[in-house]
Amino acid sequence: MVQGITDSAAVPRGMLIADAWAQLGDAVAPLSNPSGRPLARTVKLILDPLVLRPTLNPRFAGGVIGVEHVDELRRTVLAAGPALAATAAWFQLVKRARRRAGVTEGHPQDLYFQRCFELAHTHGDPRDLPGAAGVAAETVADVHAERGEVTVDRLRRFVTDPVRAIELAGLLRVAWEDRSHEQREQGAGPGLTEFLDGCATRPDERLWQSLADNGIGTAAAADLDRPGVARDFGLTERDRPAPPALGDRASKRQLPRPFDRSIMERLFAAFTAVFQRESMADIPSLVVGEIHRSAAAWQLASEAGRVTMVLGREASTGLDGTGLDSGAALPSSDANARLLRRWQRESYVHRVLRLPDPQAPGIPEDLREEVRTVRRAYLRRLWARLHGRELxxxxxxASGVWDLLDGVLRSVVMDQRDRLRRSLERHGNRA
Known part of the structure; x- marks a missing residue:
């Protein structure tokens, strides 16, 4: 346990990672900064996507870690110590091979960190491998041969090829024409509240399977085609969901709402995160799969994902300004109560909602609106995480549902809190 913070409800994530990293010693020095902490790129390219995997382990996401998960995160980093030490050794060897090859383009950490982690898992420590220098040279040559085949470029070329674009547009039209009209409208659904009452402490695997087997998520998606429903959930700007375009460009800073994204934008959002290399290989299958996914219930392919969206819809009831009122409705489930408590104890939420002057310096109006309608941001992020998992x-x-539902709110809260802090600091105030 990190010294001095054992009594806190949560531990700053960066502090916890740095504490565990320091115990790995000099073996990971090539991946560390002068103060002995992991480099920003080490966290971004290795620790987060390949060791901690916060998308798969939402309890490791966000700027703070619940005290109940501190030891687990620490053990996860320490358990990866041998692989990280081997990664550092491979990185040193690959950099020497790069210099011998006269390569100067690109940042070595961006280009080689993840490949060195792969080499560590494939070959172990290079100092124990005869011919490791040759493997490093081949790696440098391979990486720079691939530079002309960047995955997003391949995706763009695939969806914009004139002949192929006609075929894909036909697939998209047929997929949306074949959307099921047999979905029945449904409210909370049998078993949803029961599952939400126990998912944080005693997740019921059989009940979870029953929800999926009975198509509860698919059935509840029928509501999304009613005017304004999907828009009120923050999933689209339109009155009703509509077929997406194939698209020909995408920007991470300007992504539309989930249901309004083109096929290009949906896959681009995933490619800008760290993907398993084999998941990036088959662009045609990814594009065709995304076309069919866009026409499915909740625009997700798996019933487990659809059920999770319905659970998130129910658990997030009241996550808005009214959730702070003393006269607000009673929580509908244990999960709903837990999310409301997390939201209600955020002091920045009270600050933003209670300030009477909409022009108060340091509080952007779009942030005010996000706080007032946080449930929309919550459901958007939940959809994005489920979509990424499917890809x-x-x-x-069942055992991971609560960590996911809670982790999404934690992530939204951290983003909003950071935005408020930055805005106030620019105006000379403090959050």
């Missing part, structure tokens, strides 16, 4: 082939089990 990576990661299943959602």
């Amino acid at each position: 990576r082939g990661e299943a959602t089990a």
Whole structure:
């Protein structure tokens, strides 16, 4: 346990990672900064996507870690110590191979960190491998041969090829024409509240499976085609969901609402995160799969994902300004109560909602609106995480549902809190 913070409800994530990293010693020095902490790129390219995997382990996401998960995160980093030490050794060897090859383009950490982690898992420590220098040279040559085949470029070329674009547009039209009209409208659904009452402490695997087997998520998606429903959930700007375009460009800073994204934008959002290399290989399958996914219930392919969206819809009831009122409705489930408590104890939320002057310096109006309608941001992020899991082939089990539901709110809260702090600091105030 990190010294001096054992009594806190949560531990700053960066402090916890730095504490565990320091115990790995000089073996990871090539991946560390002068103060002995992991480099920003080490966290971004290795620790987060390949060791901690916060998308798969929402309890490791966000700027703070619940005290109940501190030891687990620490053990996870320490358990990866041998692989990280081997990664550092491979990085040193690959950099020498790069210099010998006269390569100067690109940042070595961006280009080689993840490949060195792969080499560590494939070959172990290079000092124990005869011919390791040759492997490093081949790696440098391979990386720079691939530079002309960047995955997003391949995706763009695939969806914009004139002949192929006609075929894909036909697939998209047929997929939306074949959307099921047999979905029945449904409210909370049998078993949803019961599952939400126990998912944080005693997740019921059989009940979870029953919800999926009975198509509860698919049934509840019928509501999304009613005017304004999907828009009120923050999933689209339109009155009703409509077929997406194929698209020809995408920007991470200007992504539309989930249901309004083109096929290009949906896959681009995933490619800008760290993907398993094999998941990036088959662009045609990814594009065709995304076309069919866009026409499915909740625009998700798996029933487990659809059920999770319905659970998130129910658990997030009251996550807005009214959730702070003393006269607000009673929580509908244990999960709903837990999310409301997390939201209600955020002091920045009270600050933003209670300030009477909409022009108060340091509080952007769009942030005010996000706080007032946080449920929309919550459901958007939940959809994005489920969509990413599907693209990576990661299943959602009963035991992981609460960590996911809670982690999404934690992530939204951290983003909003950071935005407020930055805005206030620019105006000379403090959050």
